[in-house]
Amino acid sequence: MRIDKFLWSVRLFKTRSVASEHIRNGKVEVDGSKVKASREVKAGDRIAISRGTWQFTCEVLSLPKNRIGPKLVEDYIVDITAPEEREKEAEVRAFMQQQPKGLGRPSKRDRRKLDAFNG
Secondary structure: OEHHHHHHHOOOOOOHHHHHHHHHOOOEEEOOEEOOOOOEOOOOOEEEEEEOOEEEEEEEOOOOOOOOOHHHHHHOEEEOOOHHHHHHHHHHHHHHHOOOOOOOOOOHHHHHHHHHHHO
16 A cells, blocks of 8 residues: 555545645655655555654554544554654644634734744
């Protein structure tokens, strides 16, 4: 199975085109090397996805035939993300939750704070 189709089918990306775009931009690695969207995935591969300042890492257990439900994802991948990366994700989520709901886009000042936070 192609990696772009796999990432979409195990619900790591909302659409296959978004998965392909991340791969094209070099934000997806398989076993430590950047790949193309046509790369075939097999059981045992380690996939690392860069998401902003942190990196999500998982290992492929098996390949689904088509897109699966959210409850079945754990049958196909196992999350092996490092605890330090989880802390980075939690910090970003906490920062984003400080923004009151319903105010729309962040202001220029808020964007600068977010950029400074992300490094």
